[in-house]
Amino acid sequence: MRIVLVGPPGAGKGTQAAYLAKNLAIPHISTGDLFRANISQGTExxxxAKxxxxxxxxxxxxxxxxxAKDRMEQPDAENGFLLDGFPRNVSQAEALDVMLKAEGMKLDAVLDLEVEEDEVVKRIAGRRLCRNEDKHVFHVAYAPPKTEGVCDICGGELYQRGDDxxxxVRRRLEVYHTQTEPIIDYYKAQGLLVTISALGKVDDVxxxxxxxxxx
Structure with missing residues (x-):
């Protein structure tokens, strides 16, 4: 399957992409990973980009x-892929269509993770990270630490990232509404859009x- 994953920041795209890619046995291609890989490898x-x-x-x-084109041409993406963070606007969506058509391929579905704006703000603004290890993540409402401000795992200080x-978050949502949301109508017109609620437990989503x- 060739799938594009869309949804506002805080919808859980990264988490769902990892699970879906594993279940469908296709690579998860995220824009963030693409940038990091190309910069660290010193590609042109x-x-x-840097x-x-x-x-x-x-x-x-x-x-x-x-x-994205270079990554989709890798052998592991031969039988499909899951795109996360690309395309981020209509011109990128159009370029993706042209790219796939040239290879005799097309998208199978565009999965839209739907979540209300207030829930997005609550999810992201409530997140707290450990200063010792940023993989130790807590949430003031959904996964609070036993002691406020202290990491349960290593005792490090918990803090809120500046961009959280x-x-x-509301500024990031404005950018999403302006730049990325129009691709939902673009793909709906092609009959590719599948919308689901991103509320609830990860497994349920x-x-x-x-x-x-x-x-």
Missing amino acids: LGKR AYMDAGDLVPDEITIGM SEET TRRAMEALKK
């Missing part, structure tokens, strides 16, 4: 598209997603 696209990022500018679509503040994709 990576060098160009120059924009270091200047605080958005990386142009052509660079993101080039990285409510103000920043994964089961919902698998059932929707099978249909």
